[in-house]
Amino acid sequence: MSNAKKLRNERQAILSGIRARQKAKERRTKTFLYGGFGLVLAAIITAVAIVLTGAVQERNALAEAAKQPIEGVSTYDNLSRNHVQEAVQYPQEPGVGGDHSARWVNCAVYTAPVNEQGAVHSLEHGAVWITYTPALPQEQINALTELAKDNQYVLLSPDDNQTDPITATAWGQQLPLQNADDPRIRAFVAKNAKSPDAPEPNAPCTGGTDG
Template sequence: MASGTKKKASSKKAVKAARNSVVTKRGFPWGTVIAVVAVVALAAVVVTYYLVQSAPKRALADWVPSASNPDPSLKLAGIVTVQYQGSVHVLPTERVAYDHSPPFGGPHDGYWAACNGIVYPKAVRTENMVHSLEHGAVWIAYNPDQITGDAVNKLKAKVEGKPYTMMSPYPGLDKPISLQSWGHQLKVDSADDQRIDEFITALRTNQNTYPEVGASCDALGPGAFDPDNPPAFDPTPPGPDAKPMDYKGSTGTQQDMGAGASTAPSPTP
Protein backbone atom coordinates (compact mmCIF):
# COMPACT_ATOMS: atom_id res chain seq x y z
CA MET A 1 0.00 0.00 0.00
CA ALA A 2 2.76 2.38 0.86
CA SER A 3 4.39 1.69 -2.44
CA GLY A 4 1.10 2.47 -4.29
CA THR A 5 0.63 5.71 -2.40
CA LYS A 6 4.15 6.81 -3.26
CA LYS A 7 3.52 6.05 -6.91
CA LYS A 8 0.31 8.15 -6.91
CA ALA A 9 2.07 11.06 -5.20
CA SER A 10 4.91 10.79 -7.64
CA SER A 11 2.46 10.76 -10.55
CA LYS A 12 0.69 13.91 -9.29
CA LYS A 13 4.01 15.67 -8.93
CA ALA A 14 4.92 14.68 -12.44
CA VAL A 15 1.63 16.07 -13.83
CA LYS A 16 2.04 19.31 -11.90
CA ALA A 17 5.61 19.65 -13.09
CA ALA A 18 4.51 19.06 -16.65
CA ARG A 19 1.83 21.76 -16.37
CA ASN A 20 4.28 24.23 -14.89
CA SER A 21 6.66 23.44 -17.70
CA VAL A 22 3.96 24.21 -20.31
CA VAL A 23 3.10 27.50 -18.60
CA THR A 24 6.75 28.40 -18.44
CA LYS A 25 7.20 27.64 -22.11
CA ARG A 26 4.14 29.70 -23.08
CA GLY A 27 5.41 32.81 -21.28
CA PHE A 28 3.51 36.05 -20.49
CA PRO A 29 1.08 37.15 -23.31
CA TRP A 30 2.91 40.37 -24.10
CA GLY A 31 1.56 40.50 -27.64
CA THR A 32 -2.05 40.51 -26.44
CA VAL A 33 -1.31 43.17 -23.83
CA ILE A 34 0.45 45.38 -26.37
CA ALA A 35 -2.42 45.02 -28.82
CA VAL A 36 -4.99 45.97 -26.19
CA VAL A 37 -2.94 48.97 -25.07
CA ALA A 38 -2.58 50.10 -28.70
CA VAL A 39 -6.34 49.87 -29.29
CA VAL A 40 -7.08 51.83 -26.12
CA ALA A 41 -4.50 54.48 -27.03
CA LEU A 42 -5.92 54.83 -30.55
CA ALA A 43 -9.44 55.20 -29.17
CA ALA A 44 -8.20 57.90 -26.79
CA VAL A 45 -6.56 59.76 -29.67
CA VAL A 46 -9.74 59.57 -31.77
CA VAL A 47 -11.94 60.79 -28.92
CA THR A 48 -9.52 63.60 -28.06
CA TYR A 49 -9.33 64.67 -31.72
CA TYR A 50 -13.12 64.73 -31.99
CA LEU A 51 -13.48 66.75 -28.80
CA VAL A 52 -10.85 69.26 -29.93
CA GLN A 53 -12.27 69.59 -33.45
CA SER A 54 -15.89 69.83 -32.36
CA ALA A 55 -15.24 72.19 -29.46
CA PRO A 56 -15.86 75.39 -31.47
CA LYS A 57 -19.18 74.09 -32.83
CA ARG A 58 -20.29 72.90 -29.40
CA ALA A 59 -19.34 76.26 -27.91
CA LEU A 60 -21.49 78.04 -30.51
CA ALA A 61 -24.53 75.78 -30.12
CA ASP A 62 -26.27 78.29 -27.85
CA TRP A 63 -25.96 80.98 -30.56
CA VAL A 64 -27.84 79.09 -33.26
CA PRO A 65 -31.30 80.64 -33.83
CA SER A 66 -34.28 78.48 -32.88
CA ALA A 67 -38.03 78.80 -32.43
CA SER A 68 -37.55 79.42 -28.72
CA ASN A 69 -34.56 81.74 -29.25
CA PRO A 70 -35.10 83.56 -32.56
CA ASP A 71 -32.38 86.18 -32.00
CA PRO A 72 -29.57 84.82 -29.81
CA SER A 73 -27.46 87.92 -30.50
CA LEU A 74 -29.51 89.87 -27.99
CA LYS A 75 -27.48 88.12 -25.27
CA LEU A 76 -24.20 89.50 -26.59
CA ALA A 77 -22.50 92.06 -24.39
CA GLY A 78 -22.29 95.35 -26.27
CA ILE A 79 -24.83 94.54 -28.99
CA VAL A 80 -26.68 97.52 -30.49
CA THR A 81 -30.02 96.99 -32.23
CA VAL A 82 -32.26 99.33 -34.22
CA GLN A 83 -35.50 98.64 -36.11
CA TYR A 84 -35.02 99.74 -39.73
CA GLN A 85 -37.43 99.82 -42.62
CA GLY A 86 -36.17 97.86 -45.61
CA SER A 87 -36.62 98.19 -49.37
CA VAL A 88 -35.78 101.90 -49.73
CA HIS A 89 -33.32 102.62 -52.54
CA VAL A 90 -31.20 105.58 -53.57
CA LEU A 91 -29.32 106.23 -56.82
CA PRO A 92 -25.63 105.30 -57.26
CA THR A 93 -24.83 109.02 -57.21
CA GLU A 94 -26.66 109.71 -53.93
CA ARG A 95 -25.55 109.44 -50.34
CA VAL A 96 -27.42 108.66 -47.14
CA ALA A 97 -26.97 110.51 -43.85
CA TYR A 98 -26.69 107.35 -41.79
CA ASP A 99 -27.28 107.38 -38.05
CA HIS A 100 -24.39 105.01 -37.24
CA SER A 101 -20.87 104.46 -38.52
CA PRO A 102 -20.56 101.93 -40.03
CA PRO A 103 -24.26 101.91 -40.92
CA PHE A 104 -26.29 98.74 -40.42
CA GLY A 105 -29.66 99.62 -41.87
CA GLY A 106 -31.70 102.31 -43.59
CA PRO A 107 -31.95 103.57 -47.18
CA HIS A 108 -29.34 102.06 -49.49
CA ASP A 109 -28.18 101.73 -53.07
CA GLY A 110 -30.31 99.64 -55.41
CA TYR A 111 -27.27 97.47 -56.17
CA TRP A 112 -26.09 95.23 -53.35
CA ALA A 113 -22.41 94.57 -52.73
CA ALA A 114 -21.36 91.00 -53.45
CA CYS A 115 -21.48 89.22 -50.11
CA ASN A 116 -20.75 85.61 -50.99
CA GLY A 117 -17.70 85.20 -48.77
CA ILE A 118 -15.74 88.08 -50.27
CA VAL A 119 -12.93 90.10 -48.68
CA TYR A 120 -12.60 93.57 -50.19
CA PRO A 121 -9.02 94.88 -50.03
CA LYS A 122 -10.20 98.49 -50.13
CA ALA A 123 -13.08 100.32 -48.47
CA VAL A 124 -16.39 100.10 -50.37
CA ARG A 125 -19.26 102.58 -50.68
CA THR A 126 -21.45 102.08 -47.62
CA GLU A 127 -24.75 102.45 -49.46
CA ASN A 128 -23.98 99.24 -51.36
CA MET A 129 -22.80 97.38 -48.29
CA VAL A 130 -25.99 98.19 -46.39
CA HIS A 131 -28.08 96.64 -49.15
CA SER A 132 -26.24 93.35 -48.60
CA LEU A 133 -27.20 93.41 -44.93
CA GLU A 134 -30.83 93.58 -46.03
CA HIS A 135 -30.21 90.25 -47.78
CA GLY A 136 -29.07 88.53 -44.57
CA ALA A 137 -25.32 89.09 -44.80
CA VAL A 138 -22.85 89.85 -42.02
CA TRP A 139 -20.30 92.57 -42.72
CA ILE A 140 -16.99 92.67 -40.86
CA ALA A 141 -15.49 96.16 -41.01
CA TYR A 142 -12.10 96.97 -39.52
CA ASN A 143 -9.92 99.99 -38.92
CA PRO A 144 -6.90 99.50 -41.20
CA ASP A 145 -4.73 101.60 -38.89
CA GLN A 146 -5.41 99.25 -35.96
CA ILE A 147 -6.01 95.83 -37.48
CA THR A 148 -3.13 94.50 -39.58
CA GLY A 149 -1.13 91.33 -40.28
CA ASP A 150 -2.27 88.22 -38.39
CA ALA A 151 -5.37 89.98 -37.07
CA VAL A 152 -6.56 90.64 -40.63
CA ASN A 153 -5.88 87.03 -41.57
CA LYS A 154 -7.92 85.78 -38.62
CA LEU A 155 -10.86 87.87 -39.76
CA LYS A 156 -10.43 86.74 -43.37
CA ALA A 157 -10.70 83.11 -42.26
CA LYS A 158 -14.17 83.86 -40.92
CA VAL A 159 -15.31 85.28 -44.26
CA GLU A 160 -13.54 83.72 -47.25
CA GLY A 161 -15.74 81.13 -48.90
CA LYS A 162 -18.55 81.65 -46.37
CA PRO A 163 -21.85 82.59 -48.08
CA TYR A 164 -23.56 85.76 -46.87
CA THR A 165 -20.44 87.27 -45.36
CA MET A 166 -18.19 90.11 -46.49
CA MET A 167 -15.29 92.10 -45.08
CA SER A 168 -13.68 95.42 -45.83
CA PRO A 169 -11.52 98.12 -44.25
CA TYR A 170 -13.41 101.10 -42.90
CA PRO A 171 -11.16 104.16 -42.47
CA GLY A 172 -11.86 106.25 -39.40
CA LEU A 173 -13.69 103.46 -37.55
CA ASP A 174 -13.89 104.34 -33.86
CA LYS A 175 -13.10 100.76 -32.77
CA PRO A 176 -10.67 98.23 -34.23
CA ILE A 177 -13.48 95.96 -35.51
CA SER A 178 -17.19 96.44 -36.14
CA LEU A 179 -19.67 93.70 -37.05
CA GLN A 180 -22.89 94.54 -38.88
CA SER A 181 -26.02 92.65 -39.82
CA TRP A 182 -29.38 94.25 -40.61
CA GLY A 183 -30.42 96.18 -37.50
CA HIS A 184 -27.53 94.83 -35.42
CA GLN A 185 -24.02 96.05 -34.63
CA LEU A 186 -21.23 94.91 -32.32
CA LYS A 187 -17.85 96.61 -31.94
CA VAL A 188 -14.87 94.76 -30.49
CA ASP A 189 -11.20 95.43 -29.86
CA SER A 190 -9.58 92.19 -30.99
CA ALA A 191 -9.83 89.60 -33.77
CA ASP A 192 -9.64 86.97 -31.00
CA ASP A 193 -12.86 88.15 -29.35
CA GLN A 194 -15.18 85.11 -29.17
CA ARG A 195 -18.18 87.36 -29.72
CA ILE A 196 -17.23 87.65 -33.41
CA ASP A 197 -18.11 84.01 -34.05
CA GLU A 198 -21.15 84.27 -31.80
CA PHE A 199 -22.44 87.29 -33.74
CA ILE A 200 -21.96 85.52 -37.08
CA THR A 201 -23.61 82.32 -35.87
CA ALA A 202 -26.58 84.20 -34.44
CA LEU A 203 -27.25 86.57 -37.34
CA ARG A 204 -25.93 85.34 -40.69
CA THR A 205 -29.10 84.48 -42.69
CA ASN A 206 -31.14 84.47 -39.49
CA GLN A 207 -34.60 84.66 -41.04
CA ASN A 208 -35.96 86.41 -37.97
CA THR A 209 -33.78 89.48 -38.28
CA TYR A 210 -33.63 90.78 -41.87
CA PRO A 211 -36.25 91.86 -44.42
CA GLU A 212 -35.44 89.99 -47.63
CA VAL A 213 -35.24 86.30 -46.80
CA GLY A 214 -33.97 84.32 -49.78
CA ALA A 215 -32.43 87.31 -51.56
CA SER A 216 -29.15 86.79 -53.41
CA CYS A 217 -25.63 87.67 -52.32
CA ASP A 218 -24.06 86.92 -55.70
CA ALA A 219 -22.12 89.53 -57.64
CA LEU A 220 -24.15 91.65 -60.04
CA GLY A 221 -21.20 92.44 -62.30
CA PRO A 222 -20.03 95.38 -64.44
CA GLY A 223 -22.61 98.11 -64.93
CA ALA A 224 -24.20 97.35 -61.57
CA PHE A 225 -21.84 96.31 -58.76
CA ASP A 226 -18.56 94.84 -59.89
CA PRO A 227 -16.71 93.23 -56.93
CA ASP A 228 -13.43 93.57 -58.84
CA ASN A 229 -13.97 97.29 -59.18
CA PRO A 230 -16.51 98.35 -56.54
CA PRO A 231 -17.60 101.94 -55.92
CA ALA A 232 -15.19 103.60 -53.55
CA PHE A 233 -15.84 104.54 -49.96
CA ASP A 234 -16.36 108.28 -49.40
CA PRO A 235 -14.73 109.35 -46.11
CA THR A 236 -16.17 112.87 -46.17
CA PRO A 237 -19.28 113.70 -44.12
CA PRO A 238 -22.53 113.55 -46.12
CA GLY A 239 -23.57 116.93 -47.49
CA PRO A 240 -26.89 118.76 -47.10
CA ASP A 241 -28.30 116.84 -50.08
CA ALA A 242 -27.78 113.46 -48.41
CA LYS A 243 -30.93 111.42 -47.95
CA PRO A 244 -32.27 111.20 -44.37
CA MET A 245 -32.90 107.95 -42.55
CA ASP A 246 -36.66 108.32 -43.06
CA TYR A 247 -36.26 108.77 -46.82
CA LYS A 248 -38.88 107.01 -48.97
CA GLY A 249 -36.79 106.23 -52.06
CA SER A 250 -35.43 108.03 -55.11
CA THR A 251 -37.25 108.46 -58.40
CA GLY A 252 -35.75 106.16 -60.99
CA THR A 253 -34.85 103.39 -58.57
CA GLN A 254 -36.64 100.07 -58.36
CA GLN A 255 -37.94 99.62 -54.84
CA ASP A 256 -37.99 96.05 -53.52
CA MET A 257 -41.36 94.45 -53.03
CA GLY A 258 -40.78 92.92 -49.60
CA ALA A 259 -39.51 89.63 -48.25
CA GLY A 260 -37.73 87.42 -50.75
CA ALA A 261 -37.14 90.24 -53.23
CA SER A 262 -33.75 89.95 -54.82
CA THR A 263 -33.98 92.04 -57.95
CA ALA A 264 -31.92 95.12 -58.63
CA PRO A 265 -32.31 98.01 -61.06
CA SER A 266 -31.25 97.31 -64.61
CA PRO A 267 -27.52 98.01 -65.09
CA THR A 268 -26.65 101.47 -66.32
CA PRO A 269 -25.97 101.37 -70.10
Protein backbone atom coordinates in the same frame (compact mmCIF):
# COMPACT_ATOMS: atom_id res chain seq x y z
CA MET B 1 25.55 4.63 -40.80
CA SER B 2 27.93 5.63 -43.56
CA ASN B 3 29.89 8.85 -43.29
CA ALA B 4 28.13 10.26 -46.40
CA LYS B 5 24.70 9.60 -44.95
CA LYS B 6 25.79 11.05 -41.62
CA LEU B 7 27.00 14.23 -43.35
CA ARG B 8 23.72 14.55 -45.28
CA ASN B 9 21.75 14.24 -42.03
CA GLU B 10 23.93 16.85 -40.35
CA ARG B 11 23.49 19.27 -43.29
CA GLN B 12 19.75 18.61 -43.25
CA ALA B 13 19.63 19.38 -39.55
CA ILE B 14 21.64 22.58 -40.03
CA LEU B 15 19.40 23.71 -42.90
CA SER B 16 16.27 22.88 -40.90
CA GLY B 17 17.59 24.96 -38.03
CA ILE B 18 18.37 27.88 -40.32
CA ARG B 19 14.89 27.71 -41.87
CA ALA B 20 13.28 27.52 -38.46
CA ARG B 21 15.20 30.57 -37.28
CA GLN B 22 14.30 32.48 -40.47
CA LYS B 23 10.62 31.66 -40.07
CA ALA B 24 10.73 32.70 -36.43
CA LYS B 25 12.40 35.97 -37.43
CA GLU B 26 9.77 36.54 -40.14
CA ARG B 27 6.99 35.93 -37.62
CA ARG B 28 8.56 38.41 -35.22
CA THR B 29 8.95 40.97 -38.03
CA LYS B 30 5.32 40.56 -39.10
CA THR B 31 4.16 40.79 -35.52
CA PHE B 32 6.18 43.97 -35.05
CA LEU B 33 4.97 45.49 -38.31
CA TYR B 34 1.33 44.60 -37.77
CA GLY B 35 1.52 45.63 -34.15
CA GLY B 36 3.21 48.91 -35.07
CA PHE B 37 0.67 49.55 -37.80
CA GLY B 38 -2.12 48.83 -35.37
CA LEU B 39 -0.67 51.28 -32.86
CA VAL B 40 -0.28 53.96 -35.53
CA LEU B 41 -3.82 53.34 -36.78
CA ALA B 42 -5.18 53.49 -33.25
CA ALA B 43 -3.30 56.75 -32.65
CA ILE B 44 -4.70 58.25 -35.87
CA ILE B 45 -8.24 57.19 -35.00
CA THR B 46 -7.86 58.64 -31.51
CA ALA B 47 -6.48 61.92 -32.86
CA VAL B 48 -9.29 62.23 -35.42
CA ALA B 49 -11.87 61.45 -32.74
CA ILE B 50 -10.40 64.14 -30.47
CA VAL B 51 -10.43 66.70 -33.29
CA LEU B 52 -14.00 65.83 -34.30
CA THR B 53 -15.17 65.89 -30.70
CA GLY B 54 -13.53 69.26 -30.16
CA ALA B 55 -15.07 70.64 -33.36
CA VAL B 56 -18.53 69.41 -32.37
CA GLN B 57 -18.17 70.87 -28.88
CA GLU B 58 -17.00 74.20 -30.30
CA ARG B 59 -19.88 74.25 -32.78
CA ASN B 60 -22.40 73.45 -30.05
CA ALA B 61 -20.95 76.10 -27.74
CA LEU B 62 -21.09 78.66 -30.55
CA ALA B 63 -24.69 77.76 -31.36
CA GLU B 64 -25.61 78.11 -27.71
CA ALA B 65 -23.85 81.48 -27.45
CA ALA B 66 -25.72 82.67 -30.55
CA LYS B 67 -29.03 81.96 -28.82
CA GLN B 68 -28.19 84.35 -26.00
CA PRO B 69 -28.15 88.17 -26.10
CA ILE B 70 -24.68 89.36 -27.10
CA GLU B 71 -23.24 92.00 -24.81
CA GLY B 72 -22.44 95.32 -26.45
CA VAL B 73 -24.76 95.02 -29.46
CA SER B 74 -26.69 98.17 -30.38
CA THR B 75 -29.98 97.67 -32.21
CA TYR B 76 -31.81 99.97 -34.62
CA ASP B 77 -35.45 99.54 -35.60
CA ASN B 78 -37.79 100.84 -38.30
CA LEU B 79 -35.10 101.18 -40.96
CA SER B 80 -36.18 102.17 -44.46
CA ARG B 81 -35.34 99.85 -47.35
CA ASN B 82 -35.69 101.88 -50.53
CA HIS B 83 -33.39 101.51 -53.53
CA VAL B 84 -31.91 104.91 -54.29
CA GLN B 85 -29.33 106.39 -56.62
CA GLU B 86 -28.40 109.42 -54.56
CA ALA B 87 -25.83 109.28 -51.77
CA VAL B 88 -27.07 108.25 -48.33
CA GLN B 89 -25.58 109.58 -45.09
CA TYR B 90 -25.94 106.87 -42.47
CA PRO B 91 -25.97 107.87 -38.78
CA GLN B 92 -23.81 104.86 -37.90
CA GLU B 93 -20.36 103.95 -39.18
CA PRO B 94 -20.72 101.83 -41.13
CA GLY B 95 -24.43 101.89 -41.89
CA VAL B 96 -26.63 99.24 -40.29
CA GLY B 97 -29.58 99.63 -42.66
CA GLY B 98 -31.73 102.16 -44.44
CA ASP B 99 -32.04 103.20 -48.07
CA HIS B 100 -29.35 101.67 -50.24
CA SER B 101 -28.12 100.90 -53.75
CA ALA B 102 -30.06 98.58 -56.02
CA ARG B 103 -27.02 96.29 -56.32
CA TRP B 104 -25.54 94.56 -53.31
CA VAL B 105 -21.87 93.91 -52.61
CA ASN B 106 -20.86 90.27 -52.93
CA CYS B 107 -19.93 88.55 -49.70
CA ALA B 108 -16.15 88.15 -49.91
CA VAL B 109 -12.88 89.41 -48.45
CA TYR B 110 -11.87 92.89 -49.63
CA THR B 111 -8.60 94.69 -48.94
CA ALA B 112 -10.00 98.12 -49.84
CA PRO B 113 -13.15 99.92 -48.64
CA VAL B 114 -16.35 98.85 -50.41
CA ASN B 115 -19.41 100.81 -51.50
CA GLU B 116 -21.31 101.43 -48.27
CA GLN B 117 -24.76 101.60 -49.84
CA GLY B 118 -24.13 98.35 -51.68
CA ALA B 119 -22.94 96.68 -48.48
CA VAL B 120 -26.08 97.84 -46.66
CA HIS B 121 -28.06 96.06 -49.38
CA SER B 122 -26.04 92.93 -48.53
CA LEU B 123 -27.13 93.31 -44.91
CA GLU B 124 -30.72 93.29 -46.12
CA HIS B 125 -30.02 89.84 -47.60
CA GLY B 126 -28.80 88.51 -44.26
CA ALA B 127 -25.09 89.24 -44.57
CA VAL B 128 -22.77 90.17 -41.73
CA TRP B 129 -20.37 92.98 -42.62
CA ILE B 130 -17.12 93.01 -40.65
CA THR B 131 -15.08 96.18 -40.98
CA TYR B 132 -11.77 97.21 -39.44
CA THR B 133 -9.53 100.25 -39.27
CA PRO B 134 -6.48 100.22 -41.56
CA ALA B 135 -4.27 100.38 -38.45
CA LEU B 136 -5.44 96.94 -37.26
CA PRO B 137 -2.44 94.57 -36.88
CA GLN B 138 -2.02 92.13 -39.75
CA GLU B 139 -2.40 89.05 -37.55
CA GLN B 140 -5.84 90.26 -36.53
CA ILE B 141 -6.77 90.97 -40.16
CA ASN B 142 -5.67 87.41 -40.95
CA ALA B 143 -7.94 86.05 -38.21
CA LEU B 144 -10.88 88.05 -39.55
CA THR B 145 -10.10 86.83 -43.06
CA GLU B 146 -10.29 83.20 -41.94
CA LEU B 147 -13.58 83.91 -40.20
CA ALA B 148 -15.01 85.52 -43.33
CA LYS B 149 -13.85 82.71 -45.59
CA ASP B 150 -15.60 80.18 -43.36
CA ASN B 151 -19.01 81.77 -43.97
CA GLN B 152 -20.68 82.51 -47.30
CA TYR B 153 -22.73 85.35 -45.80
CA VAL B 154 -19.86 87.44 -44.42
CA LEU B 155 -18.10 90.30 -46.17
CA LEU B 156 -14.92 91.80 -44.78
CA SER B 157 -13.40 95.16 -45.64
CA PRO B 158 -11.41 98.02 -44.12
CA ASP B 159 -13.25 101.20 -43.14
CA ASP B 160 -11.28 104.43 -43.04
CA ASN B 161 -13.95 106.28 -41.06
CA GLN B 162 -14.84 104.04 -38.13
CA THR B 163 -13.36 104.68 -34.70
CA ASP B 164 -13.40 101.19 -33.16
CA PRO B 165 -10.72 98.74 -34.33
CA ILE B 166 -13.35 96.24 -35.52
CA THR B 167 -17.08 96.53 -36.13
CA ALA B 168 -19.48 93.67 -36.85
CA THR B 169 -22.71 94.80 -38.50
CA ALA B 170 -25.94 93.05 -39.44
CA TRP B 171 -29.22 94.64 -40.52
CA GLY B 172 -30.28 96.81 -37.58
CA GLN B 173 -27.47 95.57 -35.32
CA GLN B 174 -23.92 96.61 -34.66
CA LEU B 175 -21.17 95.36 -32.35
CA PRO B 176 -17.95 97.35 -31.76
CA LEU B 177 -14.92 95.24 -30.90
CA GLN B 178 -11.36 95.89 -29.83
CA ASN B 179 -9.77 92.58 -30.83
CA ALA B 180 -10.33 89.83 -33.39
CA ASP B 181 -9.98 87.23 -30.62
CA ASP B 182 -13.13 88.47 -28.90
CA PRO B 183 -15.49 85.44 -28.89
CA ARG B 184 -18.49 87.72 -29.36
CA ILE B 185 -17.61 88.23 -33.02
CA ARG B 186 -18.11 84.54 -33.82
CA ALA B 187 -21.33 84.48 -31.84
CA PHE B 188 -22.51 87.56 -33.75
CA VAL B 189 -21.77 85.88 -37.08
CA ALA B 190 -23.45 82.64 -36.01
CA LYS B 191 -26.50 84.59 -34.87
CA ASN B 192 -26.91 86.90 -37.86
CA ALA B 193 -25.31 85.41 -40.99
CA LYS B 194 -28.19 84.27 -43.22
CA SER B 195 -30.55 84.96 -40.35
CA PRO B 196 -34.28 84.35 -40.94
CA ASP B 197 -34.79 87.71 -39.19
CA ALA B 198 -33.12 89.61 -42.05
CA PRO B 199 -35.53 91.67 -44.20
CA GLU B 200 -34.85 89.41 -47.19
CA PRO B 201 -33.70 86.07 -45.76
CA ASN B 202 -32.16 83.60 -48.21
CA ALA B 203 -31.60 86.32 -50.81
CA PRO B 204 -28.18 85.83 -52.46
CA CYS B 205 -24.91 87.38 -51.37
CA THR B 206 -23.36 86.64 -54.75
CA GLY B 207 -24.19 87.94 -58.20
CA GLY B 208 -23.89 91.57 -57.11
CA THR B 209 -20.84 93.80 -57.38
CA ASP B 210 -17.29 93.20 -56.16
CA GLY B 211 -16.91 96.14 -53.85
